[in-house]
Amino acid sequence: MLSNLYFMKNGVREQRRQRGLSQIDLAAGLGVSRQTVIAIESGKYSPSLPLAFRIARFFNQPVEAIFHPDEEEVGT
Secondary structure, three states: OEEEEEEEEEOHHHHHHHOOOOHHHHHHHHOOOHHHHHHHHHOOOOOOHHHHHHHHHHOOOOHHHHEEEEEEEEEO
């Protein structure tokens, strides 16, 4: 049986690099660990809604400019 799972693609890495920030700089600015930034950038972790809004505010962008839903069919 197949079910739809939603993954969030994001432009966090691109936004961070455009501003010349390290992962540590971004983590400190957001109040999260560097490991959290790594997981978000690699797509292994989708942030909570409050964190997604914090990221968007940090980069002065609307949330939908950074996070993009990607629907995939995955077997269960």
